[in-house]
Amino acid sequence: QVQLVESGGGLVQAGDSLRLSCAAPGRSIDPYNMGWFRQAPGKEREFVSGISWSDSSTLYTDSVKGRFTISRDKNQVYLQMNSLKPEDTAVYSCAADLGGRYPSPYPGDYQYWGRGTQVTVSS
Numbered sequence: 641q642v643q644l645v646e647s648g649g650g651l652v653q654a655g656d657s658l659r660l661s662c663a664a665p666g667r668s669i670d671p672y673n674m675g676w677f678r679q680a681p682g683k684e685r686e687f688v689s690g691i692s693w694s695d696s697s698t699l700y701t702d703s704v705k706g707r708f709t710i711s712r713d714k715n716q717v718y719l720q721m722n723s724l725k726p727e728d729t730a731v732y733s734c735a736a737d738l739g740g741r742y743p744s745p746y747p748g749d750y751q752y753w754g755r756g757t758q759v760t761v762s763s
Contacts, residue, residue, distance in 0.1 A: 641752070642664050642667070642672070642736050642751075642752040643664060643665060643752075643754075644662055644663070644664055644734050644735070644736060644752055644753060644754035645662065645663055645664075645665060645754055645755075646660060646661065646662045646732065646733065646734050646754045646755070646756060646757040647660070647661050647662075647663075647757060648660040648661050648757060649732060649757030649758045649759045650758075650759070650760070651760045651762065652724055652759075652760070652761055652762070653761070653762050653763075654724060654725055654726055654761055654762065654763050655723060655724065656724050656761070657720070657721060657722045657723075657724065658721045658724065658759060659718060659719070659720050659721070660676070660718065660719040660721065660732055660734075660757060660759075661716050661717075661718050662674070662676075662716060662717045662718075662719075662734030662754055663715055663716045664715070664736070668714050668715055669693075669712065669714070669715060669716065669717060669736065670693055670714060671693045671694075671738070672693055672736035672737060672738055672752075673690060673691065673692050673693050673736070673737040673738075673739075673740060673742070673743045673744065674690065674691050674693075674710075674712060674717040674734060674735070674736055674737070674743070675687065675688075675689065675690035675691075675734065675735045675736075675737065675743055675744065675745075675750055676688040676689045676690070676710065676717075676719045676732060676733070676734055676735075677732070677733050677734075677735060677747060678728075678730035678731065678732045678733070678759075679730055679731050679733070679756075680729060680730040680731075683730075685733075685747055686701065686730075687701055687745040687746070687747070688700070688701055688704055688708065688719070688732070689701070689704065689708055689710040689719060689743075690710065690742075690743025690744060690745065691710045691711070691712050691717060691743055692741065692742050692743050694741060696711075696712060697742055697743070698710050698743065699742070699743045699745060701745070703727075704721075704728075707721065707722050707723045707724075708720065708721050708722070709722075717734060719732070721759070724759075724761045725761060726761045726762065726763045727761075728759060728761050729759060729760050729761050730758075730759060731756040731757065731758050731759075732756060732757055732758075732759050733753055733754050733755070733756040733757075734753075734754045735747070735750035735751075735752060735753045735754070736750060736751060736752040736753075737749050737750045737751060738751060
């Protein structure tokens with residue numbers, strides 16, 4: 641089992657920035673590919689971004705390209721979110737995937753999930 645804990649969410653205004661972090665307390669996140677997903681009220685879970693373990697290759701959903709940046713070190717994965725919009729409001733969760741060479745956009749490919757952190761962007 642891998643426990644994942646997110647932090648860094650909050651209430652911000654449109655145009656502001658936030659940096660989310662996700663850690664696996666007491667252990668490294670290697671060799672997992674890591675992903676960020678979000679879920680807004682009444683909507684399905686949506687892939688936001690992912691990063692591979694092997695070469696830190698990245699993947700983004702179109703709506704966040706140019707605004708969000710995913711990165712990782714041995715112990716944490718980060719999501720830098722700039723130019724936030726009200727439509728970015730959601731619970732953001734990180735997830736870990738031990739399989740595959742590249743980050744996956746599919747929730748079913750991830751074995752471990754955090755509980756999420758709320759991001760609220762006011763207009």
